[in-house]
Amino acid sequence: MRRRCEFSLSTDDAGAQTIALSGRLLVSSIAAIDRELRAVAGPVAQVDLSQVEAIDTAGAWLAWRLADEHHARIVGASDQAQRLIAAVCPADDDTPVAAPRLPTAQRVLDSIGDYVVGAGRGVIAFLGFVGAILIASGSLLRHPGRFRIKALVRQMELVGVSALGIIGLMSFLVGIVIAQQGAVQLQQFGAEIYTINLTGRLAFRELGVLMTAIMVAGRSGSAFAAQIGTMRLTEEVDAMRTIGVSPVEALIIPRVLASTFMMLLLGFYAALCAIVGGATISTLTLGIPFMTFLVRIQEVVPLHDLWVGFIKAPVFGAIVALAGCYQGMQVEGNSEEVGLRTTIAVVQAIFAVIVLDAFFAVFFSEVGWG
Template identity: 75%
Template sequence: MREWADFTTEADANGALTVQIGGPLVVSSVGQIDGGLRAIEGPVARLDLGQVSEIDTVGAWVAWRLARDTGAEIVGASAKAARLIAAVRGSKDDTAITPERRPVAERVSGAVGEYVDGMGKGVIGFLGFTGAMLVAGGHLIANPSEFRGKALVRQIELVGISALGIIGLMSFLIGIVIAQQGAEQLRQFGAEIYTINLTGRLSLRELGILMTAIMVAGRSGSAFAAQIGTMKLTEEVDAMRTIGVSPAEALVVPRVLASILIMPLLGFYAALMSIIGGAFISMTTLDIPFMTFLSRIQEVVPIHDLWVGLIKAPVFGAIVALSGCYQGMRVQGNSEEVGLRTTIAVVQAIFAVIVLDAFFAVFFSEVGWG
């Protein structure tokens, strides 16, 4: 028995074309002759399957397609071949392979609707997750012996101490940019000295804590989502529940608490580094002595600017940590989900931080701390 399929074409005295297929007409061998059969042009009188040793559904479809496209009559088919060809002939479907593309208005409105619906479900899920975390925190307050102090210290190290270098460098450079660009504009009015006011107030009130929160979201928020998400995939979270350990208490509470505690310190540190950067560039371009710049900061920056930054810091820290942990807990299915949830955690945290910062700005202006 031949192990491959082949075909021949022959024209009789009247010019009628006959195609004869031989060998096994099955999925493993039909690819060798499919291209040749598709290339046959013109009417075909007969399709002879008498030499086909074996046939399956794929082979029956190839034979039926050739007969349909060329108008050939199928002859010599075995009982099995005839039964399979009849089956594939009855399964003809005129449905388009790709769906018809809807109008732009329908697609845009549908996408917006799906997004709004998903956003609503996400808000509900996030509130539920926050409630579960508060319940876990209340349980730990009632049972302080179950609190994992070492886990908290470890997360403080990862979120805060390990980030001092990058946050300090970023804030120092931002201070240089603020002072340099501010001085360029104020020089037009002969008011370069007010560069100190601009740098001090922006650093302590807004940019110090805001840029720190964005950096922590990209650095630690993503790490929270990836770590917890990987634990979900490897079923470590399920294993913790099985042995009676609450994942919220063991994984979420230490991370959230560490972020809340360390963010005010990081924000204050970032503001100081930004002021130092402004003082450095002012010393080199504006001929303002370094120590004069720093002493002047104490005179022109009101103390409530410092309190504004310190009040916002723990809120931003909680948002960043909760977003990362929530998206990590939602990971399921495969490793691609870890990357997706990590990206969503960072985007959501940064968006929420910026929105809250806007609300804080309006609120503090209304209470006289503008």
């Protein structure tokens, strides 16, 4: 029978102790004596390993720790034991490990440089992505039989029909806020009737389309990024390429078209809901009859305000879909990347929508549609 791991204590004339380890000093056997060794008190001069039959890394660590705690010498160690002990000794170094810290100015400049380089590469990659969509669109025009009409209808349902409830409620409440806050300010000048002008023009020109685009970005843009990103992780996109199906034609173009077209309808729907909300609060607080409010809207809102919303809506829808699909196609590595890219898609889409809205405001003012 193989000997177990054991130890014994002996004391010399000066009162110094020697701990003699024997048997098999292995990870499977040292647990039995580890607690007893930790309880050894008094000065220990030597740790004797001459009776050790076999030793591994765990046993070498035990012997070295024992000697280190009592400031003792290790004697009688075999060549193998000496090599293992020499290997485990540096592992107990408690010197703090820290990377050299660069000066603050240099770190700031490095961060700015990395951001600029990353932004430049991102722009180039996005232009390549848009180019791939244009090439795929041209291919579909030459071969219309490959166009996936069912996928388009399904995405139109997800982007548009399923969002009617939340967008209608949001726009209704926004209309209430606009009318109520506008009336509070206009009452100071006895011009409460102009609440209708304020609500109607803001709903058709700005907030109806802008708030809808932000809602679609958070709802559908994030879904596009998460869906396509998950397909990238599970290698479904690669499988589509393997069997000769273009991922751009099958996944991206239906989503971009659905978002572009449905934003046009959702923006108009949101503007109507905002006007209904404004009419409701005006009836309750200002004494303006509901139907009078609606009739007055037709008189005070110019037709070009309606066209402004119709022009901006599909552009916003395309931007939201492109941001979501592009970030989804960039997913690689692990599932954490899906959440990261989804967040980036929503932030980029909302930022781009707000920037474009400011551009449109200046542009339409310059052409006389202000």
